[in-house]
Amino acid sequence: MPSLIRTLRSVRRVGLREWWRQMQYIGDAKSGTFVGKDQFGNRYFENVNQYEEVPGRHRWVDYAQHNYNATQVPAEWHSWIQHIRKEPPTEDAIMKSSSPPWQAPWVENLTGTRGAYKPYNTVAPKINAWEPKITPRS
Known part of the structure; x- marks a missing residue:
């Protein structure tokens, strides 16, 4: 029962629209x-x-x-x-x-997104795929 009272108190404080938004995003009524x-x-x-x-x-x-x-x-x-x-x-x-001048501006972690860091490889591959040599028939 205390959670029902807490929820009703939160609805009264933040309003019905904000309460619904909170329930959709965080699943809890907070004020x-x-x-x-x-x-x-x-x-x-x-x-x-x-x-x-x-x-x-x-x-x-x-x-x-x-x-x-x-x-x-x-x-x-x-x-x-x-x-x-x-x-x-x-x-x-x-x-x-x-903030100190040497400190870089904060950015979020972009791993798994299109903006993720992808290094450029300059080393030749150690294993090459086999490609058959085809000679034309005479």
Whole structure:
């Protein structure tokens, strides 16, 4: 019964449309405070009410893309979601400072997609396929 009460409370807080979207994407009704947004449009939330959420599941990400995976979360937000960092990057003084100039911009893992890295092979193959030599008949 507590999950029904929690679901109804979440529907009242976020609205019927957002509740339906959450049920389609994450399969759970969640409501919490908006913490921040990253450069890719992902939104991050936190529910500090200890009696509503399962411990350790009170921080979550709302992905901007429909086909999402965990590599679409930048490292600074990943550390906040996994409780490695207490403050979110929007409130952390160290994270607010500019990133080092040697640090490359973050990109998601493209393995298995069209944009995946494919090395160019310059070495001749060690094994060649057999090709029969055909001589014309006279």
